[in-house]
Amino acid sequence: MLKMRYLILYVSNLEKSLTFYTEALGFPVRGNHGTYVEIDTGHTILALIERDNVQELTGLTYKSTPExxxxxxxxxxxxxxxxxxxxxxxxxxxxxxxxxxxxxxxxxxxxxxxxxxxxxxxxxxxx
Known part of the structure; x- marks a missing residue:
């Protein structure tokens, strides 16, 4: 049986997004791996990665768009x-x-x- 454990959100600015989710929303950082950060939201982990690092980290083709x-x-x-x-x-x-x-x-x-x-x-x- 599959269970959702985490969601990875592609962001334009990792520091701005990290500040939003930790300071504004109040969630603690679970793990900081440089260009990839995990936030503890309870049952599901919310991970953040800067759009420019997606292809390097995942090995998947990713086209970053400004819109x-x-x-x-x-x-x-x-x-x-x-x-x-x-x-x-x-x-x-x-x-x-x-x-x-x-x-x-x-x-x-x-x-x-x-x-x-x-x-x-x-x-x-x-x-």
Whole structure:
């Protein structure tokens, strides 16, 4: 059986992204390997690698493009979405969508990381 253990996010500036995920969002670094950094987010590791180093590290063909591509979002669960968004705003994090309660009862908001990736801040769907 497969289990998701980590997600690798390609970023334009490793230091800016590392600062965002560790200082603004408050996640600890799990491992720093120079051009590849792992962040402990709980069950899943979020790894960061600068786009310019992807091909060298992975051996895979990768074409870096300057335009942003919104093909996924990263979701983080919190007990109090409104308070979390306000705390992030105070830290200078760009709020893309203010908290709203969805018809199914979940509260959801969005912020952007330094590369413009969508970060969902939401309440749990667990009963």
């Amino acid at each position: 942003s591509s919104q093909t996924f979002e990263i979701g983080f669960v919190t007990e109090d979405v409104v308070a979390t968004i306000e705390a992030l705003r105070v830290k200078g994090v760009k709020v893309i969508k203010e908290p709203i309660t969805k018809p199914w009862g979940q509260t959801v908001a969005y912020v952007g990381d330094p590369d413009g990736h969508y970060i969902e801040i939401c309440s749990s769907m667990d009963s």
